[in-house]
Structures are given as C-alpha cells and as structure tokens.
Amino acid sequence: MSGDGSDAGGAADEDGDGDDRDDGADRGYRHVAVDDVANTPNPTRAKRELDEAVGASLFGCNYYEADPGERVPWGFHRHPDHEELFYVIDGELAVETPGRTYRVGADEAFFVPAGAPNRAVAAGDEPCRFLAVGAPKDADGAVISEECPACGAEADREYDVEPRGEGADPDAEEYVLRCAACGAETDRFSG
Template structure:
C-alpha cells in the first residue's frame, strides 16, 4: 500500500507557460494519470496552444473563477464547482478572458499519462 500527501503550493511552477502551472502527478508518485494545477489571470491561456490529444482523455475541474473553453463548435463557460470533460481527438483551448474580474484556478486531469500525444489545432485550417 502507498499513500502520500502533497502540499500543492510547494510544487514548483513550470517555466515557459502562459499561466501558473504545477505538475502534481510526479510529486504524488503517480504514473498512470496526469494531474496539473493551473492558475490563470485575466487574459491568460491555460495550455500552450489550441490542441487535441490523440489518446488522452482530459477533465478540468474549476476550483475558483470561470474557465472558458473554446472548441470548434462553441465556447463553454465552466463555473467554479463544475467539470469540463474532453474526449480524445476533440480540439480545445482553455483560457481566462481578458475582461474577467478574477483569476481562474483549476485541476486538469488526463489519462492515460502519455507524453507527446498533444497535436496543435488551427481552427482556420479546419475551416478550409
């Protein structure tokens, strides 16, 4: 059996990200699920780019604020306490709009914990 408590504020932030990101999986010793905590100020994007995952399912649980998620079909507003789920091969871009009055904080959970399955998506290319 194995158990761990992780002080998320003690986990280092990831450099070169458009918002504050802390990778919690490694700190918790988890290998099969990716868990990241994000804090995005108004005007900040959560992922590096509009993208989709080939294998990974993703879920964003909003801790505070409102998360906006742009998809090819519509933009979703996800308030605190709600969960936004994304199937593989489903393009999305999560962000906190510039006119927001507060930061958005969320946990992003992805499984399986694969590396390199994120594919950049350009909505303009898809429209052609």
C-alpha cells in the first residue's frame, strides 16, 4: 500500500479509515493480517487457519511456524478425499511418505494426493514457515495411522478439545489425542 491509502492497483481506502482490510466485505472480499489470526492448538509454534479467518468454503489454508523438530499436527495420516499442497516460505520441511522422505526447502512446494499417507516435521537448524493448502475443504477429515505406544495397535486417533490446565487462560484449549483401539492418551498439545 502506498502512503496515500491506495494499493499498487490504485484502489483507494473507500471508507477513509486508513485501512482497506474490510473494504468490499459485502462482496465477499476479505483481507487479514496473518499475525491477527488466532493461533489454533497444535504441536507447532503457530498454526493460523487462514481459510476460517476469511470465510473460505471450498479450500483449506493453514499458516504454520514450526521450530526444528516440531511436527505438523496429527502425525502420520491421510485425507481419503482431500488433496494437500505444502508451500515452504522459509526453512525446511521434511515430508515422510511410505516410500521415502522428501526435503522441501524455501520457495518449494510438495503435493500430497488424496488418500496418500504422510507426516511432516520442521527440518534443519532454522524455524520453518509454510502454508498447507487443501481441497475440497469439506473432505478434510484426517485418518491417523500410527502405532499406539500403550497397546501396540496400528490405530486411528480420536480427540477431545479440553480447557487448558489450572492457571491458564480460561479460554485456552488443548487437543487430547487418544488411541481409537484402547482409549489411551497418545498426545496432548495446545496453541
């Protein structure tokens, strides 16, 4: 945006508030600052659901910040009817598939076809910032296929959303994952 309240295309700040983010909202346009989108509970430093913030209904788009070694939520999983694309902004993402592990660096993208199992982790020595985009949005359900440390079964995970422990923000939540075979807690994470 230039100093006169217009963007590079010449569109002015029509409502005079010095900010064009809500201009055109009645036509469905949305403009958000990523840092203004609430962090969603997950095992990375940040997950911001941009699709939810702008009201997208046909595709999903999540922004992640992950420190080295942090995994992308849900672990080894697949989306039966949902394609995914990871775009690395900076850092490096290691995407593990049944056949091999792919190293995806800055300004690179990795496509995961519907039904294909994968898991990702921030690799290298620097934090990784990336986008995960998927479609169709209404088919986003993930099927986890990891061995349960308690019972040894290769099982899906069920989850509950619970309030965070004592002393935490009363509105803060965390995800609690449980083995679908035995009910044992397998993971817990918050934003």
